[in-house]
Amino acid sequence: MTGQAACLTLIAPCELREELFDYITEQTDLVTGFTASDAAGHGARVRLRSAAERVKGHADEIVVRIVLQEADCExxxxxxxxxxxxxxLVYWVMPVTAFGIID
Known part of the structure; x- marks a missing residue:
């Protein structure tokens, strides 16, 4: 990777999982891969969408992380x-000081 790399983090409700994954996968000119995991959203701005989430006290969400060039991130x-x-959709961007694969 040349230039300034960045990590784009996305937080989305679980209901958007497949649609978001499919959409990101289609962006082949910008994205070569991504990592996703389940998360529990907490806070005053988090919407609890179901009775189960209200009982648990957190929203079921997914976290997607994509490392790409800063310009591609925009x-x-x-x-x-x-x-x-x-x-x-919640997002933030952080600089990546190193990125690679250990073979």
Whole structure:
């Protein structure tokens, strides 16, 4: 990877899992892969969508992490805003100082 790498982290409700995964996978010009895991969302701004979530006290969410070039990160965010507007997708971007594969 050349240039400044960044890690884009997305937080989404579990209901968007397949749609979001499919969408990211289709962005082959920007994304070569990603990592996803389940998460429990807490806080005043977190929407508890079901009775089960209200009982548990947290929202069932997914976390997606994508390492890509900083400029590509901005392009992907623009596309996500268009495709997932209104879904309250949470994101943040952090610089990546090193990235590689240990063989």
């Amino acid at each position: 392009r992907l965010l623009e596309r996500l805003r268009s495709a997932f507007g209104g879904t309250k």
